Amino acid sequence: MSNEASAAMKRFSQYVQSPEWFCDFRYFDVTGIGAEEGVHRRDPSSVINVGGVYHVWYTKSTGVAQGFAAGDDAKVFPWDFSEVWHATSTDGHAWVEADRALGAGEPGNYDDRSVFTPEILHHEGRFYLVYQVVASPYRLRSKESIAIAWADDPAGPWTRSPEPILRPAEGGEWEGDEDNHLRVVRPGPFDSLKVHDPLLLPLRGRFYLYYKGEQMAEKFTGGGRATRWGVAIADSPTGPYVRSPLNPVTNSGHETCLWLHDGGVAALLTTDGPERNTLQFAADGVNFEIQAHLASPPEAPGPFRQEEPTRRGLDGLRWGLCHDVSGPWHYIRGFAADERRKHLYATGNPPELADLTSLPPGMPWEGAGAR
């Protein structure tokens, strides 16, 4: 009997033993796009550096969300009646809200209600924003799509795609006419209702558009909401995009967070599903394997994106912006990976935090906003 192992220890062999990808997180307040009464700022993109200046794009809206019962003109979610805004910073901490990158489209257009959850790709001198769109009226059964806009400068002007570059998958069928997104004859694929939170990466000469799928009659499981990520692939940034036949490529995760790493793609999954709060890696960009199980990672993270693919552990997740949606007004704050415990266990000596990060100089670790 002493040669046997408990059920838990039999499972343990499947978990990654090396702490290379493990980290804790610290959070800090930012100025300019931080907490503000009456305004929602959320869903920051990855942070990029262009000529020594940091840039971020994010969802911005005003006013209280009232839900779906308040009529067609009421704001239903904090991301309803939203726009995509752009802010800049020289230190990652003090941000200036610079300009509105994209407002809602003209009445009748595919994006006439709200544009939100932007991500950025700076590729061969051009800037690409991928983002989510919804048309009026906003109902529980509204399908949500992904669009793209491009510009030669981070401040725009932005040219929008004439149509969405990815729409929800076909194959589902609603039951009845009531606006109830949980009643179906057939649910269709994992992304039959909404394609959300796009993120675009250039990989192996092609363009990988990652997104979160929501299904008609979404299920609720032992891991909570059954949101999953898919990927659609194109030869050009503007498409046409074709879904991977291996979709979905995750079984968990809410807002997408991915970066190029060591010839493949690294991902941080949070919020939903049995593999929430894991770091994963896919050498082929499609078949993701768990690298670490994290405690309290940032929500809707937009890490600072290195110019070149990262090669080592957590270099793609050193610091960035995320959002806090625990209060009535959503706001953006900063996060940074903290590897002090890992180094303490490895060496017996806790290093200075500054030695473990690639933070911009002056990041206020010990200031009033850091915790």
Next chain:
Amino acid sequence: MSNEASAAMKRFSQYVQSPEWFCDFRYFDVTGIGAEEGVHRRDPSSVINVGGVYHVWYTKSTGVAQGFAAGDDAKVFPWDFSEVWHATSTDGHAWVEADRALGAGEPGNYDDRSVFTPEILHHEGRFYLVYQVVASPYRLRSKESIAIAWADDPAGPWTRSPEPILRPAEGGEWEGDEDNHLRVVRPGPFDSLKVHDPLLLPLRGRFYLYYKGEQMAEKFTGGGRATRWGVAIADSPTGPYVRSPLNPVTNSGHETCLWLHDGGVAALLTTDGPERNTLQFAADGVNFEIQAHLASPPEAPGPFRQEEPTRRGLDGLRWGLCHDVSGPWHYIRGFAADERRKHLYATGNPPELADLTSLPPGMPWEGAGAR
């Protein structure tokens, strides 16, 4: 190719699909044992009801922890120089700190430095406190043990065991004489340095003493700290206790949280390891299987313990006390399981929170302290 699944979806089949054990959590402030400048209150026991009055025991200390470099008389942790205190309540919200159940032992005794992390068992008319002890001086290499005390009334007086009922396992050997707990010739078993956070349950006519083990030269993994739980079993509450040959019985988890459920034992694991934030069940009390993956469960939870073993889903985790250690002074607050999202997905209609809980009347869900 379209018949294949991604690596993530191949893993998905191993996860529990039923949301029966899934829940969100809400937190509320309590009075009497809540936040107080200068005082640490932490590690609440399970809450029990005796004749219509709720009882809880917890770790209490005063003063700022200074670490191991400040000398033998300095307080090294918030749980150093601690005592076990007892509070009562008629509504689960307003608590009265009633009495000190146990102080540190006489100088030279096994418990002369600190007594902490109590748990309660009310069994056949008698009350048993199991708790952690450490002797002076408190060093990094100090071994920590588990003791028991008993009384015929929740207010005491308490009779202590003459010796600890469980000591760290033999088999490890330190390297050198420096007070460094990470340097060993041999680390020994998973619980060779400390046995922590005891919790006692009567099961199948015997007594199961669960505890968290810490190892000499503890490892740090892809899931963070390598803490695990063990169990030792006896024919009488006061021992002698013999470790299960299947130890450790978890591969993760910090403070223990377990309750009798459906002929076996249910557990909530948090904070450390790849299976942090899971609910698990072991029909035999030893071989635990994952039932749900939770977001943001309570830390160091002490749920309200039903008189009889629970039979249904989350009945053992409806509400209770936990601690918040994010600020300089640790304090106790309340938690309750929130199954509204699960019911919304199951039925299309969100129920009232009050319909989903077994909270005492008057629990201030919507009050200032609830969030």
